Amino acid sequence: MHRRQSALAIALVGAAFATLLFQLFALPLLLLPHDVRWAWLLVPIALTTVPLWSLIHEGIHGTLVRERGWNDRLGRALAVGYGGPFTLLKAGHLLHHRFSRTQRERTEVYDPARSSWLAAARTYYPRLLGGLYAVELASVLLVLLPRPGWRLLVRKTDSLDSVTGLLFERVARRDNLRKFRLEALAVIVTYTGSSVAYGGHAWMLWSAVGARALIVSLADNAYHYRTRLERPLDAMNLALPRALEFFVLAFNLHNVHHRHPGLRWHELRAAFVADRDEIHLGWFAAVARQFRGPIPLTADEVRPLPAADTVPQWTAQLSGAPSTLP
Template sequence: MPSRTYGATTTSTLLVAGALGSLCLQLFVIPMVLLPHGNAYGWLLVPLVLTSTPFWSILHESIHGSLLRDRTLNDRLGRALGIGYGAPFILLKSGHLLHHRFSRTPRERTEVYEPSRSTWASTAPGYYLRLFGGLYLAEVASVILALAPRRLWHRLRHLLDTPDTVTALLFDAITGRKLAQFRLDAILIVLLYAGAFTAYGRKGWMLLAVLAGRALLVSVADNAYHYATALDEPLEAMNLRLPRPLESFVLAFNLHGIHHKHPGLAWPDLRGAFEADGGRFDLGWWSAVARQIRGPVPADSPRLRATRRRDRSTDPVPR
């Protein structure tokens, strides 16, 4: 099994600088410097919104401690990225690590419902809301808990403590020793985006469009790597085909199956591990994203008993 690796310091620093630079352009430079000369400059926000995907990938590296060898600096940069993203780093980190622990178990299987307790029709509204932006919006909405007293956190934790969600465990992770960090980051997020909306002024709808685009990109991609994969297999995830330039653009996040097997690997090492593992893709990225539109899947579906969706022997690795 590969040992833990880290991104090169120079490369990681440049990636973080690029991510924060893109964010600065979106939140302040365009509204304060360019939009006064014409609304047409607002179209520059469209390609910048697309950087939401690599932004999350860089944040994901810091969550796993693979961005920099210095853990303190790694986490500080992660917190800065989380503030720019719109949700406290400790929330994102704890939630993601719980995902690795409980993925495809009853606690964490987004699209699956139990036919004995629910139906497709009753599950679908919440599923599609989460798929088309709700996941990101829920992460952002967590900032409203910044000023909540600890006893309210504990009360909510007990109310949400059910065997089909990780929410209670997430609350435990934050309130254990990180509540002060969560509160500070949440306050900084509110201040950052209040300043951004002030900068946009009456053109604040443009910033709302940016956030809506970010919510859609983040939420739609989140479960594509796990949709309709085998249950009760936390290591189960798909490797999705992308052209090599796009694979680099998303920091090899499409090699998600390899990442779940070796979560300590930094993104530059995922391609080598993927090829050593056989170098076969499960699906194309676009196909995997699109098939989620089929909606919720019953837990007794035969699809959830197969660990691979197709004959991989006929699916060559693109070069």
């Protein structure tokens, strides 16, 4: 069983690397010089964004492959192709597990006593329409920021209404900062090299990156939009045909993942059945309804229930925050 699982993981990682290498270098160097119509292959390649992120997500949780050193190396290499430093992506995702639907991370929710719908929409819609990924990609520009600059960045962004300060604080830790700089440099070299390979067709590459930004940003909060606050263990399971569920590596079973974050992607369906969990909404409907925009903190549908979940011990340890469990 373990051997088959390892073979499947290696096959998926190999397919992801092959797709990235084809997009970044083989297509512009080998095919475009003969016929520019080969560029249409970038459209289906853009759709592989979700399984690519799912593999990186497995690496973040240490479930990509069983050997931890190789798990991190493969996750780091995939993240370079994705366009974001693995250290930053990992810190951000683990903070998401810790603070999801709390005051620090409630993407679409605003406090009408402090802000208006219009003010909230000014930041909400750009984030939804590609801004989330754009920030991840732009983070590579911090590669040359000296350590005192990181300390200043942490102080300037620290807020009870955001995880940004916590994210920068984790990245700025000595060993993490060294890894972040190497990863950011690798992203810069990779995408600069790819742009050179595309030459006058570089706009095609960056259009594909723009499509990735849109897909990533649209999908990110769809599993949490209009769900109850103060329940970090909760998310939505979104319906997909079984073939598409395999394609996205069961990322649609997001409530199962939040409650069992140590499970590998191919174990989530069995856990869904064992927990007698439910499908909350269709995947495409969940993505589309985000365009309704920001939601006031006072709305009944997001108001916390009396018996909200507490933070599990493992997330408190990962985030460095005290646990609420006895």
